[in-house]
Amino acid sequence: MKKWLVTLFALVMITSVVAGCSGNNGAASKGNTGETGSSGNSKKTEITFWGDWGGEGQKQFETMVDAFNKSQDKIHVKYVLQQDMITKFLTSATNGGAPDVLFWDRWRTSLYAPKNVLHPVDEYLTRDNISKEDFYSESLTELSYDDKLYGLPLTVDARALFYNKKLLADAGLQPPTTWDELEVAATKMTKWNGNKLETAGFSLGDLGLFNMYLQQAGGQMLTEDGKTNFNNEQGKQVLEFWDRLMNKDKVYKVGFESGLGEGQDAFVTGKVAMLYSGPWMLSTYNKYGKDLDYGIVPPPVGPNGDKGSVMGGFGLVIPEGSKHQDEAWEFIKWWTANKDNALLWAKTSLNMPGFKPALEDPFFKDDPQWQPFMETLEFAKIRPAHPGYSVMETDALAPNLQLNQQNKLSIEDTLKKSQEQGDKMLKDNEVMK
Structure with missing residues (x-):
């Protein structure tokens, strides 16, 4: 996968x-x-x-x-x-x-x-x-x-943070270890030419990483009794963080990587300065990124020092x-x-x-x-072992996160709708027939 x-x-x-x-x-x-x-x-x-x-x-x-x-x-x-x-x-x-x-x-x-x-x-x-x-x-x-x-x-x-060593050094920074440091680094490495984004400081293209960010905010996707658990302060912290990166700091824009053209890897070509990825990309980056000097660090911790990544x-x-x-x-x-x-x-x-x-x-x-x-x-967590979890994440949470990222749905409504739709899907799929 x-x-x-x-x-x-x-x-x-x-x-x-x-x-x-x-x-x-x-x-x-x-x-x-x-x-x-x-x-x-x-x-x-x-x-x-x-x-x-x-x-x-x-x-x-x-x-x-x-x-x-x-x-x-x-x-x-x-x-x-x-x-x-x-x-x-x-x-x-x-x-x-x-x-x-x-x-x-x-x-x-x-x-x-x-x-x-x-x-x-x-x-x-x-x-x-x-x-x-x-x-x-x-x-x-x-x-x-x-x-x-x-x-x-x-x-x-598990996902870790890949970063472009040259771009980070040019910004005079060390690899980020916290959300705040990640935001600073992403902002400084972002380059715009008028209305055109030339270098994204940090990729926000994978909405499936919400689970990882939620862990870093000190939360978890489901309660012990099998209901959604992100329409709360922890879920709000994640979306507020994403909102700052997207709309205040403007380190990324929707569709940036896909807009580069088929076969273009944004990290290999230096168009993205940082992104979350996994060990499966090492061979690709080492083979095709001959001019790419990159480093890797564990995911930065959230506001209260919580660690988080998803084990697959x-x-x-x-x-x-x-x-x-x-x-x-x-x-x-x-x-x-x-x-x-x-x-x-x-x-x-x-x-x-x-x-x-x-x-x-x-x-x-x-x-x-x-x-x-x-x-x-050592600290990565698997996805919840609920029969309906994948359906909930794919069909309830992801579409609302997408609308939020496109500024078509507020943070509050995104979490509320995701909870309502997600809880129904979890209940409908709690027993596999």
């Missing part, structure tokens, strides 16, 4: 390959049904791994699959690229064609675990003495529902309909709960692995670009 890979994937159109399971020689797996591996060795159980990463992402997955297949002689994993993967997965869950391992955007867990289409892995962790302490607790929470864990984290990510990332899960759940677990465990293999994944994909011991490696510890993200992950 939102990763540098998405840009690359959009350039590659790959025909989906649908694979089914057949054969009759499974060992220690549900259904006792097996398949031969590509080598023709009938002793191997073949399992399918579904994902929706094509292009470079597919090559990265296949690197891990090949490494696993070569590491032992009992299981053979086959990666199957799937377009519209979730729809196909839900269909397969009812017709007996489910994959054995699924690449999983973790936030989906609260949506689909109630449908009983995912297999809990708690017993596997206990049996194999895998410590939950080796993973970020927030990422495990995002993979859980009703006190059951449904997979292990494959990647973790992916996991690997086992469908309830898998015929080879034990073998699927062996693959997931090998990839996500082993330091060497998690590190291989990190170096292959340039993603931050979900297995914390791998982050102690010099690959991460000795590279200053990774440090701000590692610091941020």
